[in-house]
Amino acid sequence: MKLASLKQGRDGQLLVVSRDLSRAVTADGIASTLQAALDYWAETEPALQALYQQLNQGGCTDSFAFDPAACASPLPRAYQWADGSAYVNHVELVRKARGAEIPASFWTDPLMYQGMSDGFIGPYEDIRLAEEAWGIDFEGEIAVITDDVPMGTTAEQTGSHIKLLMLVNDVSLRNLIPNELGKGFGFFQSKPASSFSPVAITPDELGDAWRDTKVHHRLRVHLNGKLFGEPDAGTDMTFNFARLVAHISFNRALCAGTIIGSGTVSNTDRSTGSCCLAERRMLEILEQGEARTPFMKFGDRVRIEMLDAQGQSIFGSIDQQVIKYEAL
Known part of the structure; x- marks a missing residue:
């Protein structure tokens, strides 16, 4: 459905x-x-x-x-939006860009932050931001929506609570992140409103591509009309959605309509490209000694989509332009 x-x-x-x-x-x-x-x-x-x-x-x-x-996002606003980093390969690369190594626990215990959920950007609406200097980035992800999840639900039990799936553009302001994380209190200004695909689907729509609570299709990201990346979302996902749901319900109940994100989809196979600019820039630093790909400028456009085996769009696309925010 x-x-x-x-x-x-x-x-x-x-x-x-x-x-x-x-x-x-x-x-x-x-x-x-x-x-x-x-x-x-x-x-x-x-x-x-x-x-x-x-x-x-x-x-x-x-x-x-x-x-x-x-259309607005399937849930134009939500009681809770929690985003993970299930692709630890991506976390490792992005942290290297800040000169930070990842602790060993990152491979065994999911990362999670609670994002802005009182209003999302529609899938075809402009991303309005005041400054290019903030380091504007897109992040192509997948998210699930749950029903009511009791506190203490285990990973073996959480699969039945996943009712819908969507695509995500988790807008990130990379140049604001280092100082914010340096305070030791997590993301806030560096994570403005996110966007979701026009359509949310029930897991059965994916057929065999939904297994082990992972989506086994490529997530395609285009920047200004050119393919930027198409990693396989089912490959290199360290923590599946069942594990992510169990992580946030460890000591709290989740209400129906809770949205949980996968974090940026990423493959260790570099030929598949990237789903965010920060990862591409880090790879450029590692391979060429410097980052050559700029962050988004006003007028840039990002498109995020997933196709089935027949080449048909599953969720519809997120298609957005970054424009300068002008206060009223």
Whole structure:
């Protein structure tokens, strides 16, 4: 099943979207918003699935052309957004850029930070930032959305709590990170609002590509129309999503609608490219002695997408331009 949120109010209007992303229908009578659907998922999911099958079979006379540019993020705002660093290879490279080695525990215990969740950037909306000097970077990731997860849920139990998946652009301001982390209190100003794909999908949409709670497809990132990277998301993922969910529910319960990110998708095979500028710059330093790829400038555009084995878009694309923020 594929779900989206039409821009409407603060929390959008829930849409059911066809498998090929061509048509959509409102979920009137089932749930007005995605958060409302997640709050009562056991009741709403069967009805939404039935509507989804009807839509795919051409049986919805009130369907309309799906326009991802008219959509907010599937959850326009969320009670919780926690982002991990499941690809430890990426963590190792980025920390080297700051002259920091990674502790051995990073390979056995997931990293996690709690990001801004009271408002996300729509998948086709501009990324508005005041200064290029902040070191503007994109980060291509995958995220899951859970239902209610009891405190102390183990990794063996968490798979059943993963209800939806999305793609992520975790916008990062690299030049603000060193001083902020130097305070010993984590990210804040260096992590502004993130963006998510126009469509969230249930895991069954991935078929055999969803196994061991990992997504086994390539994540494609284009910068200004040129392919920047296409690493395989199922390769080199040190901590799967079950482990990430268990990590944050270790001593707290998670409410329905919690979003958990994978961190930047990264492969040890350098030929697959990168999903963020910081990783590319670090590789340039290691191979050429200096970083040659600049961070994003105003006017730059990033596109993040995942295709299935037939070359069809699974989640729709995140397609955004960076522009200068002007205070009102």
